Amino acid sequence: MNGLQYHRRGRTSRRRCKRTLRTRMNNLSSDPSIIALVQWMCSMGWNATCKLRLVSNFFTGRGLQAVNGVKAGDVLVRIPERLLITASTVCNRLEIENVKVLLSEHGLLAVFIFLETQLGSDSPWFPYLQTLPKSFAVPSNCSDFEILSLPLFMQKRVMEQKYAIKTAFDNGCELITNLISKGKLPSSASVPTLSEFHHAWIVVNTRAVYMSCAADSLTCTILRDRDGSNLALAPYLDMFNHSFNAQVNAGFNKSTRCYEIRSQTKCPSMAQVFINYGPHDNMKLWIEYGFYLPGNPHEVITFAWDNIQAIVKRRPNSSITARKVEFLKGHGLLENLCCTVEGFSWGLSAIICVVCIEDCEISSYHKVFRGDWIPLESPLEIQFSLDLTATKRMEFIEARRRMLEVENSSDSFQIAIRILEEYIDILNKVEAWLEGLSQKKCS
Structure with missing residues (x-):
């Protein structure tokens, strides 16, 4: 997931950039990893509800383009429950029983991303893992010198996140070691380095969605301090970019047993379709997702x-x-x-x-x-x-x-x-x- 990013330009230049968003898009749909992802999802019961294609441009990076346009009320995407990666997915996959861990759902999903990535093409989720970004522009990836060069109020936010990641890393390593000792993982399974876990944690942080009204089956009893909400990684859905102007309804539909995003506004053909992560200021967008929005109305x-x-x-x-x-x-x-x-x-x-x-x-x-x-x-x-x-x-x-x-x-x-x-x-x-x-x- 990403958002609109413009280099520092004058007002006229920025307006010109916005007008060219539709014409300077490179089609990525023929990329082998994207083809493999779509084929895998279709084999798992996924059907496209809206004709979208993956594109890339200088301003927003990778995103989804409406080929035939979108009308208000259209379902942009519908991801079946079986494709959603939740805490329950991890518990079932690793056969975790009677193990109390200090990890949050976030940390548990990061452990899953690391372990499945280590399996490579042997992982059932390999087509999805292949489409995940290899790097992120989040500040926790900054060098120590860069962090010390930030204003104190920015330093504080970055260090808070680095501490949260380190805590999750320690608990994640403990869980993996526990599973190896119990034979749930092979003895050859590796424990992540802090750098490897950091990347997995950021993958979850930038791509997971909340499902406050998820199905009862999307529960996991091993986690301590559950807050009643469920995190989920949703293949394909995480390719939508963020805009503060986007108006959508998103959530788990118990009738269709799918996570759905429905547009509340129309979008012209060949334009990029955006979703809205929430009313976040630029500090939040930078810390959590690694981008900022010029003219963000939620800036504080x-x-x-x-x-x-x-x-x-x-x-x-x-x-x-x-x-x-x-x-x-x-x-x-x-x-x-x-x-x-x-x-x-x-x-x-x-x-x-x-x-x-x-x-x-x-x-x-x-x-x-x-x-x-x-x-x-x-x-x-x-x-x-x-x-x-x-x-x-x-x-x-x-x-x-x-x-x-x-x-x-x-x-x-x-x-x-x-x-x-x-x-x-x-x-x-x-x-x-x-x-x-x-x-x-x-x-």
Whole structure:
């Protein structure tokens, strides 16, 4: 799975790129691995519901193209239950019984991908495994030097994922060793290296779908801490790319015993068909899938309480007293501080209001919860907001400058730079809006 990716260009160039998405597609349907996949799926009871073909272009990589167009309500793809790879598939395949493992469904599926890949053409799922990407532009694949060159907030997210992968790796190795000792796997079976398991984990992370209303048969009792949802790898389905504009319905259909994706909108013939992974911001898309979307409407820039405190120290007309902190904590206003291209979140606006109020006017704190409160109503609040925005923008500009000095950087590291540029663009727009608001207040 992937998404729209454009190099940093001007607005006119990006529009031109979008217009050429339909004409610069290379047909991949004749690729031997794709032919083998389709033949294998058909032998397992799969039938195409919509005439699609696999294509590739510079902007989106591999994706699916509608040969005859798509109407609203059309089923784009229908994957039979027997082709879905779930935790139950793994349990049945490995004959796992009475074994409690610390692995999540995600980790268990990663073990499956590794073991089946080791079997090569002897694996029943070989035609599917052959179509999986060999590499991903996710940040956990960045070098240690690149990760240390990221801004701290990006470093934190990357290290959290690397820790999750390492934990799953340790538990996965323990499970494989256990199965070898019990004769469930041959003594010649290998235990993965961290690099091999990492790749399998990312395969699952970028390609699995959720089935919250899956069939009862799609259960596995060996897993600890089941959350009621089921992950599944679905051959062919994972070739759809993501767009925030796509409107689809997706899920397991108990009547047809298939995982289905149904389009809610029409798509012209010879255009690429997209699905929607969810309302993810670019950090989420980068961390989890290894791409970003220019102009992503779900983009969010987060602020920390430290950012607020730093501005207060520089501005004589604002303050953070013990009473203010108690009020803010008591009302849960120190969390979820962010802004989008449309401006500040309610919580961030409320904090700015409180820190700009004189401490002797404690009764005025509560106006942020009254219906008559207007965010950024006073010139003092607007100026505070301008300082906050400008400081955050300069922070991103400096981080980008340092990152551009890294030579021969990976594709994933380059995406991180593009995300920072998206943040800078958003803050430029917010700052321009605040300046306009300030001028109106002064006139």
